[in-house]
Amino acid sequence: MTPHLSSTNPNSIKTRFAYKFLRALKRLNKRRPTSPPHPNEIFRWFRMIKTASYSSMASAVGSRKGWSQAMLRKIWCRALETRRRRRRRRRCGGMIRRSSGERNKADELRSLLPGGEAMDFCSLLGETAHYIRCLTTQVQVMRNIVDLCST
Amino acid sequence: MDRIAGTEVRSVNCGEEIEEIGVDSLQFGEEIRRLMAAPTDTGSSFTALLELPANQVMELLHSPDTVRTPASLAGDHHVIERASRFSVFAATEMSTETSSIPSNSTPHSHVVKLEPVNSDSNPNSSDPMAENDNRKSTKRKEREKKGTGSTKQSKSVSNESSRDGEKLPYVHVRARRGQATDSHSLAERARREKINARMKLLQELVPGCNKISGTAMVLDEIINHVQSLQHQVELLSMRLAAVNPIIDVNLDSLLAAESGSPMDTNIPGMVMPMMWPEGQGYGNRQQCQQLWHFDGLHQPVLGREDNASFITPETSLLSYDSSKDSASLPPNQLKMEL
Numbered sequence: 001m002t003p004h005l006s007s008t009n010p011n012s013i014k015t016r017f018a019y020k021f022l023r024a025l026k027r028l029n030k031r032r033p034t035s036p037p038h039p040n041e042i043f044r045w046f047r048m049i050k051t052a053s054y055s056s057m058a059s060a061v062g063s064r065k066g067w068s069q070a071m072l073r074k075i076w077c078r079a080l081e082t083r084r085r086r087r088r089r090r091r092c093g094g095m096i097r098r099s100s101g102e103r104n105k106a107d108e109l110r111s112l113l114p115g116g117e118a119m120d121f122c123s124l125l126g127e128t129a130h131y132i133r134c135l136t137t138q139v140q141v142m143r144n145i146v147d148l149c150s151t
Numbered sequence: 152m153d154r155i156a157g158t159e160v161r162s163v164n165c166g167e168e169i170e171e172i173g174v175d176s177l178q179f180g181e182e183i184r185r186l187m188a189a190p191t192d193t194g195s196s197f198t199a200l201l202e203l204p205a206n207q208v209m210e211l212l213h214s215p216d217t218v219r220t221p222a223s224l225a226g227d228h229h230v231i232e233r234a235s236r237f238s239v240f241a242a243t244e245m246s247t248e249t250s251s252i253p254s255n256s257t258p259h260s261h262v263v264k265l266e267p268v269n270s271d272s273n274p275n276s277s278d279p280m281a282e283n284d285n286r287k288s289t290k291r292k293e294r295e296k297k298g299t300g301s302t303k304q305s306k307s308v309s310n311e312s313s314r315d316g317e318k319l320p321y322v323h324v325r326a327r328r329g330q331a332t333d334s335h336s337l338a339e340r341a342r343r344e345k346i347n348a349r350m351k352l353l354q355e356l357v358p359g360c361n362k363i364s365g366t367a368m369v370l371d372e373i374i375n376h377v378q379s380l381q382h383q384v385e386l387l388s389m390r391l392a393a394v395n396p397i398i399d400v401n402l403d404s405l406l407a408a409e410s411g412s413p414m415d416t417n418i419p420g421m422v423m424p425m426m427w428p429e430g431q432g433y434g435n436r437q438q439c440q441q442l443w444h445f446d447g448l449h450q451p452v453l454g455r456e457d458n459a460s461f462i463t464p465e466t467s468l469l470s471y472d473s474s475k476d477s478a479s480l481p482p483n484q485l486k487m488e489l
Contacts, residue, residue: 129356
């Protein structure tokens with residue numbers, strides 16, 4: 001029963017992300033009180049799983065990219081906020097609002113990308129490319145997990 | 152004499168666009184011939200020159216201030232060859248350098264075109280540097296351009312300050328014929344090229360973007376794609392949240408499978424206990440081995456919630472597997488699809 005190895009790079013972002021995400025899911029599951037989830041609870045769990053997914057992806061990427069740094073910072077800020085029970089809305093990174101109010105494409109892209117507010121257009125494009133690649137692997141891994149778990 | 156003719160021909164061929172240079176080289180050829188007839192003792196000065204390192208030689212040869220008279224040049228044909236070789240060093244692209252030995256070095260006919268170090272250095276730092284140089288050389292280039300009737304299309308930015316022998320990093324941009332050559336437009340052109348390259352990358356990443364032309368539409372597609380990916384992540388995490396109670400067993404098997412196959416080389420310490428079904432100390436691991444081998448249950452370490460969740464997933468899995476006939480597939484093989 002030797003698993004046939006596909007040509008996966010053991011150090012690739014995909015495997016790192018999968019590893020971290022699975023570990024995070026396991027940790028989350030240990031905290032789960034009741035096995036049939038209460039409908040109100042599902043939303044909370046959903047938020048936590050989403051955060052876990054994004055944070056494990058960002059930490060798998062590391063600090064090499066601006067978007068991963070910004071994402072980790074945002075998550076940590078939010079975690080600190082909830083822990084200290086302060087409901088201060090503090091945006092890490094600040095938003096640059098256009099005075100005219102019109103949203104051109106670059107601004108839309110900036111709002112989508114974490115940490116995109118403080119980037120010039122050229123690096124914004126580069127980071128978007130990397131972000132798209134990481135999002136696709138994230139979706140793939142999560143879909144596999146869900147398929148495996150739901151069967 | 153044929154060597155002189157060779158340099159002439161070379162210079163004329165490569166230096167089509169600069170007729171002045173051609174003329175100069177012809178003149179130079181005549182001078183050389185004249186010099187060859189009479190052995191000169193000025194040959195020593197030139198060979199002394201040649202003992203200097205190449206950069207300084209180029210500087211000396213190309214400095215517009217110093218007037219190089221043909222008389223100061225050696226009549227030796229070896230010297231001419233060496234000089235032409237130096238010229239080939241200095242100018243990889245430009246033609247002017249092949250006729251590098253200026254007879255009457257008029258400023259507008261000789262522009263040093265030494266290659267810069269790296270092309271993606273910060274243009275800001277190079278701008279104040281390159282600005283002065285470019286202003287000086289703009290006139291030259293324009294005059295040269297007017298003088299050319301050639302088909303050659305590329306010129307390189309000159310870096311006169313690098314004549315000192317130190318190559319300063321600045322942006323190497325190719326200005327096409329008929330385009331402005333001042334530093335601002337050059338920097339802008341470099342920036343635009345970078346942006347275009349990245350847009351091409353993005354077009355390849357986003358499916359269906361190759362046919363679209365125009366930056367705005369491509370950006371629209373990119374934005375839509377990112378939004379759809381983010382929505383997919385949300386949907387999947389919703390599904391995970393709903394499915395989650397069953398995950399307990401599967402997770403460990405997944406983790407084992409995940410760690411077992413691709414990460415064999417990486418973390419042997421962690422992998423080994425997971426890989427072996429003989430049962431290790433982990434309580435959870437035993438569940439996964441249960442899943443694989445249907446051995447007897449050991450539940451010494453299982454917590455309360457594990458017990459509660461264990462029975463249902465086991466039964467559900469088994470029933471599901473038997474019904475689905477996919478029980479033969481070990482989880483690690485399924486995981487290989489990742």
